[in-house]
Amino acid sequence: MFEALTPQPADAIIALMQACQADTNPDKIDLGVGVYKDATGATTILKAVKQAEQLWWNEEDTKTYVSTTGNAEFCRLMLDLMLGADNPALTRIAASQAAGGSGALRLGAELIKAASPNATIWASTPTWANHIPLISSAGLKMDSYPYYNRETLGVDFEDMLAHLEANAKAGDIVLLHGCCHNPTGADLSHDEWGRLADLLVAQNLTPFVDLAYFGLGRSMDDDTYGLRKLTQICPEVIIAASCSKNFALYRERVGLIAVVCKDADTAAIAKSQFGAIQRKIISMPPDHGAALVVRILSDETLRQLWMEELSEMRDRMRDLRRKLSEALNVQGGETMSAAVVNQNGMFSTLPLSPMQAIKLREEYSIYMTNSGRINIAGTNNENIPRLATAILSVL
Ligand SMILES: Cc1ncc(COP(=O)(O)O)c(C=O)c1O
Numbered sequence: 001m002f003e004a005l006t007p008q009p010a011d012a013i014i015a016l017m018q019a020c021q022a023d024t025n026p027d028k029i030d031l032g033v034g035v036y037k038d039a040t041g042a043t044t045i046l047k048a049v050k051q052a053e054q055l056w057w058n059e060e061d062t063k064t065y066v067s068t069t070g071n072a073e074f075c076r077l078m079l080d081l082m083l084g085a086d087n088p089a090l091t092r093i094a095a096s097q098a099a100g101g102s103g104a105l106r107l108g109a110e111l112i113k114a115a116s117p118n119a120t121i122w123a124s125t126p127t128w129a130n131h132i133p134l135i136s137s138a139g140l141k142m143d144s145y146p147y148y149n150r151e152t153l154g155v156d157f158e159d160m161l162a163h164l165e166a167n168a169k170a171g172d173i174v175l176l177h178g179c180c181h182n183p184t185g186a187d188l189s190h191d192e193w194g195r196l197a198d199l200l201v202a203q204n205l206t207p208f209v210d211l212a213y214f215g216l217g218r219s220m221d222d223d224t225y226g227l228r229k230l231t232q233i234c235p236e237v238i239i240a241a242s243c244s245k246n247f248a249l250y251r252e253r254v255g256l257i258a259v260v261c262k263d264a265d266t267a268a269i270a271k272s273q274f275g276a277i278q279r280k281i282i283s284m285p286p287d288h289g290a291a292l293v294v295r296i297l298s299d300e301t302l303r304q305l306w307m308e309e310l311s312e313m314r315d316r317m318r319d320l321r322r323k324l325s326e327a328l329n330v331q332g333g334e335t336m337s338a339a340v341v342n343q344n345g346m347f348s349t350l351p352l353s354p355m356q357a358i359k360l361r362e363e364y365s366i367y368m369t370n371s372g373r374i375n376i377a378g379t380n381n382e383n384i385p386r387l388a389t390a391i392l393s394v395l
Contacts, residue, residue, distance in 0.1 A: 164205065
């Protein structure tokens with residue numbers, strides 16, 4: 001029967017990673033895959049994670065199953081962290097641990113499919129490449145709203161609002177990046193979050209907030225501002241969070257799905273749905289990474305250490321943004337220079353054509369996606385001058 005299968009194209013970002021690994025140029029620059037790298041180019045395990053792992057090795061006394069919605073303490077600590085422990089929305093929220101941010105997005109999509117199968121999910125143009133397959137393969141319709149202007153390198157906020165107002169129907173879902181928009185790095189301002197929340201309520205639209213990089217933008221408070229604002233204004237909010245980047249737990253697959261409901265009774269039903277949906281797909285989420293997050297967030301010393309390590313990653317990326325911005329601030333590079341320093345998180349999308357991105361790869365061993373997305377953490381003090389010169393030369 002397997003002869004009937006057709007080959008699938010390799011994932012573009014994995015193919016880019018492999019091409020970079022095979023490149024023998026000692027000066028190659030890898031700006032492809034979305035993982036944080038330190039100044040030596042390594043993606044290390046955080047000290048807080050290592051210490052938690054040592055403690056947990058002694059403390060863990062069973063490997064029996066946890067539950068279909070995972071570790072309840074993990075869900076509680078994560079929600080407190082993201083929403084604030086005194087957020088009134090916490091009294092009407094359902095949450096489940098998920099297999100990474102991707103698992104959370106999928107559980108969210110499955111819940112929407114069960115509750116409102118005809119809803120359309122609106123995603124930004126552009127959005128994280130995996131949003132569309134992850135959500136649409138749950139059987140949901142997807143459409144897009146304008147977001148990033150490739151000329152100004154900022155958010156086309158008025159167009160975004162006007163498009164949603166004119167095209168989204170009551171009951172639809174709007175997928176939003178809570179902070180550090182992937183792939184553009186262009187986020188909404190505080191004022192824009194407020195205006196968006198008002199529009200969502202007026203049009204009876206539900207926000208679906210993907211929070212994959214919180215803590216890596218400007219600050220924990222700033223990175224969760226938009227989500228908190230939505231929970232103050234909108235009656236229902238869907239949240240998919242990942243601990244892959246901010247805890248550097250990538251392969252442990254740690255994520256959270258939550259829905260703020262209109263009341264506590266509905267939240268209890270939504271939680272039972274999460275358990276039933278997860279049971280049908282993977283039965284239960286993996287425990288180890290979530291247990292480490294619990295260990296870190298519930299221990300004052302480890303939590304402090306994690307916060308410091310998170311600040312270090314964030315500050316390093318802000319510093320690299322400043323340096324790349326300075327290097328690009330010459331004739332022809334001014335817009336890029338201003339955008340790179342103002343954008344947030346791991347990514348920026350430069351105004352390069354696929355041909356220019358390919359030229360950078362073939363002639364300069366600089367690896368970025370064909371859309372011009374760069375991983376800021378792939379730059380360093382030594383390679384920034386060469387990178388800026390190469391980018392300006394292909395413009
Ligand atoms: C915007 C966005 N959402 C979700 C994810 C999912 O992350 P993971 O499934 O690795 O936790 C990513 C990962 O790159 C992402 O960029």
